[in-house]
Amino acid sequence: MSQQPPVRSTASPAPRPDASMSLLTNVMDHSLDDGYAEAAARRAEGGKGLPNTLRAKLGLAAALLLAAAVVTLGAAQARIAAPTLAKERQQLIDRIETETTAADNLQKNVDTLRDAVGTKQRDVLEKHGGDSAELVSLLAGATPVRGPGVKVVVDDAKQTKQSGAGGPRESTGFSDTGRVRDRDMQRIVNGLWQSGAEAIAVNGQRLTALSAIRAAGDAILVDNKPLVPPYTVLAIGDGQRLSTAFQDSADGQYLHVLQQNYGVRASISAEGEVRLPAAPSLLVRTAQPQGGGAEKRGTDTGKGTS
Template structure:
């Protein structure tokens, strides 16, 4: 306890002061006494001052260079941004020109039925009555399962909506009388493809996430009844009963579907003067 008391009563400053006094008495502290030591100290101070001065001079000289490089970089960024804006404007103009030419091609090929051709081809936006079908994964999707009849394709999670499920849904709606269909705002055409990439569903190479909202324009009540009684509608009902996949089907008075982002018009014409063998 006496040691702790002594440490608390006497700070370390007293020990430092005593050590300084001893060095002073021995001639070890303070400024150098000899001429050689004084010259060494002076040379050291001069070198330190020289280093600081040279560093400050270099910083002053390099500052305008850095500022100039920064301005040049900013100007280059502005130029590249302006060039990118011009290219984007040109892309928009070319896209509008392509759309106009596509519409003209559809009118030439469709004649008086050009509007119908555009609707069926998905090249124009449409609106009207129809049905809204929402298909979503089961609540416990991702937990896996055993004895899955669909596991033959490599999928073990029975609660996930698969690409072939959406294929059957879309085909069933077409067969039931749908005039135009979209999935999550993605307009479908006769050339659309519904595929899988891992666990994601791709529509025309664009990934979609659940829930999948399918809009189908047509005679709402009749379309709904026909789809529910079709083989594909019964298939969707079986998925709901056996795997917990959630579905909701309702009719709507006015559905709005956008035009397909890209419609490739392909035509074939016979070669005159040549027969077939």
Template sequence: MSLLTNVMDHSLDDGYAEAAARKKAEGERGLPKTLRAKLGLAAGLVLAALVVTVGAAQARVAAPVVAKEREELIDRIDRETEAADRLEKSVDNLRAEVSARQREAIGHGGSSDRSELVGILSGATPVHGPGVKLVVDDAKGSGAGGEGDPRSASGFSDTGRVRDRDMQRVVNGLWESGAEAVSINGQRLTALSAIRAAGDAILVDNRPLVPPYTVLAVGDGRNLSYRFQNSADGLYLHALQENYGIRTGLSVEDDLRLPAAPSVIVRTAQPISETEKGTS
């Protein structure tokens, strides 16, 4: 019974009672909890203000440096741009000089009439005269990646778009029908011109063209138109129009003006020696 009575009278350990008494005594001697909380908040605010102040001071110190670097970068860009403009102008001048020398070299090839003919056929000189104007355009509503019946065994499916091989046949058909000079979208064609494709774009001498494609051909206008329409390439173009919706328009013109080719490559031939004949 004495054990039970002791437990009832001393339900908490003496250590807990001592700790509680000590904590109470410290609280009475120290600051109140609310005051300690306010002091902690004030200290935090002061620290935050100090950080912001230091950051602003550093930004003010760094601002002139950043502005100076920006001005130097702008000045450098301006200088490089001016240098690039000067180089581009120099390139244009050199191209013009090369073209002039090429035309001069062609002109020294013989008599004036023969030199003029060579310049026309080579594309080195601009020409004007009667001829035909042929406009070839994609079908209405055509788009890249369309599906349809294959136009040929080449693997391309019909999309209603004009292909590079179509323009090749058109140009070759005009040459064969008697054209003396041909241009596409203002770009003069020569014997070395290439019509190729890059994706769905048509390139003439590596320059992209945008439909509609306007082909100008100088020659005997009416005869040139008649011969082309009745040639195999003219009938091919007509088939594209009938079967795939390619839009075309051919007209006879009294005066067409074609520019000179931007660059003409001058090549010379050398006679074959007897030794080379024997080894060939």
């Protein structure tokens, strides 16, 4: 009996661990679709034929074209809007000129009326004043005057300083202490009245018993008229005696403190002749002629400026 060679069994290969996840494996191995891959390959092959410098030039040319288009569009819009802007500007200029002319005419009218009122007031003073009419008009500021006196010039400091300790401006709240204020001019004027001044004018504005010195921002107003520095105060009186009396007074010492501590510039000089204009107008609302004179009811008849 013949013997057959033994049959050797071949062991089957072990299954892959991820055999049950063939779908996920295929997705991971082929994450990029074949069509996308071919398109990317074609783009890469087409780009290889262009040098880098050429691509840079093409990009620069495209940017320049875009910039030129933007500039051209802006210029076109400006040309379109230019006539409208020019028309509006001319209308605004015409309006300003018209309003300025109207304001000038109103100011001239006010000056004319003020002069007329002043003339009538002087006529009334001469009519009811009798022999003392000239003195009454002088004291009322209704007539120009001249005579010996003093000249006080006050100006802001060259370089303003910050508030320091002590001094007459300690509690004012102003940091610019080198600037002349309305209260400074009030004290100077009142000091001159108390020292014997018979008539006073500040920058050509004649002061009367009803005058007021006020402030509007940084500007000083005398009877609602703004003044600009330097402030020139002219006072009629016995020149040298008036100058000495003022400098020795409390208000004169106040001005000296402003000079020494805050740099305010001031000068006082006796003058042989001082000329003061008449006050523009003196509106008297409560005074009534009585017994050949004038008695003021309800107002302060003394000199002084508040």
